[in-house]
Amino acid sequence: MFQNDLIHAMEAMGLVLEDYQIRQFCRFEELLLETNKVMNLTAITDPGEVAVKHMADSLSCYDERYFPKDASLLDLGTGAGFPGIPLAIFRPDLTVTFFDSLQKRLNFLNEVCRETGLRKVAFLHGRAEEMAHQEAYREQFDLVTSRAVARLSILCEWALPYVRNNGLFIALKGAQYEEEIKEASNALRILGGILEEVRPVTLPGLSDKRAVLYIRKSGTSPAKYPRKPKMAAKHPL
Numbered sequence: 001m002f003q004n005d006l007i008h009a010m011e012a013m014g015l016v017l018e019d020y021q022i023r024q025f026c027r028f029e030e031l032l033l034e035t036n037k038v039m040n041l042t043a044i045t046d047p048g049e050v051a052v053k054h055m056a057d058s059l060s061c062y063d064e065r066y067f068p069k070d071a072s073l074l075d076l077g078t079g080a081g082f083p084g085i086p087l088a089i090f091r092p093d094l095t096v097t098f099f100d101s102l103q104k105r106l107n108f109l110n111e112v113c114r115e116t117g118l119r120k121v122a123f124l125h126g127r128a129e130e131m132a133h134q135e136a137y138r139e140q141f142d143l144v145t146s147r148a149v150a151r152l153s154i155l156c157e158w159a160l161p162y163v164r165n166n167g168l169f170i171a172l173k174g175a176q177y178e179e180e181i182k183e184a185s186n187a188l189r190i191l192g193g194i195l196e197e198v199r200p201v202t203l204p205g206l207s208d209k210r211a212v213l214y215i216r217k218s219g220t221s222p223a224k225y226p227r228k229p230k231m232a233a234k235h236p237l
């Protein structure tokens with residue numbers, strides 16, 4: 001059921017999976033639903049829905065043009081690994097860093113990577129507002145992705161400092177994306193982000209509104225950003 005739904009959903013999006021990638025997705029789905037019984041990972045537990053709303057949705061941001069070969073990618077607020085794990089499976093040349101403030105979710109992802117044989121991976125535990133001030137992470141990534149973590153005005157402050165000059169911040173957004181874009185114009189300007197493309201997304205069999213935003217980093221983000229935890233939410237730029 002999961003496997004068929006996965007293949008159909010990917011085909012509908014114009015993506016073809018190799019057999020080994022299908023096996024990796026299936027193992028990920030098994031681990032996700034198994035571990036979800038003892039750890040809060042996802043509210044979606046129907047295998048068909050996992051195929052579309054997690055796996056296919058994660059790859060809705062994929063476009064060969066925006067994912068250079070061997071690029072480094074940071075998945076900010078990765079949670080149970082979305083969109084990071086599907087992207088790592090689909091493009092094994094990428095080096096994917098899974099970033100979350102909850103260590104137990106990273107432990108789960110470590111197991112997923114071991115079990116699926118994903119090797120070009122790293123795990124970063126901490127808050128987005130804090131780790132960006134460490135030289136090892138600041139403006140170091142070609143790509144930063146984020147899904148379901150915060151409103152865009154906040155996310156720009158959290159994510160853009162990790163993106164290298166000319167790299168991309170890719171935000172997977174829900175129904176309110178147009179409003180969020182308007183609200184984030186100041187944050188984009190201050191942090192050095194240029195909205196390059198807004199791509200509306202329709203997932204197979206679903207009608208809800210969503211979009212992927214491709215935000216190009218131009219220059220460097222001022223050193224004082226991101227501000228201390230809770231500041232971006234309390235006083236969005």
Ligand SMILES: C[S@@+](CC[C@H](N)C(=O)[O-])C[C@H]1O[C@@H](n2cnc3c(N)ncnc32)[C@H](O)[C@@H]1O
Nearest residue numbers: 077078079082100101102126127128147148149
């Ligand atoms: C709603 S979940 C979304 C997870 C996943 N991206 C998805 O789409 O299913 C949000 C995740 O972001 C993490 N998170 C929230 N605020 C964060 C912060 N300031 N720094 C790092 N991670 C954060 C949470 O721990 C949680 O795992």
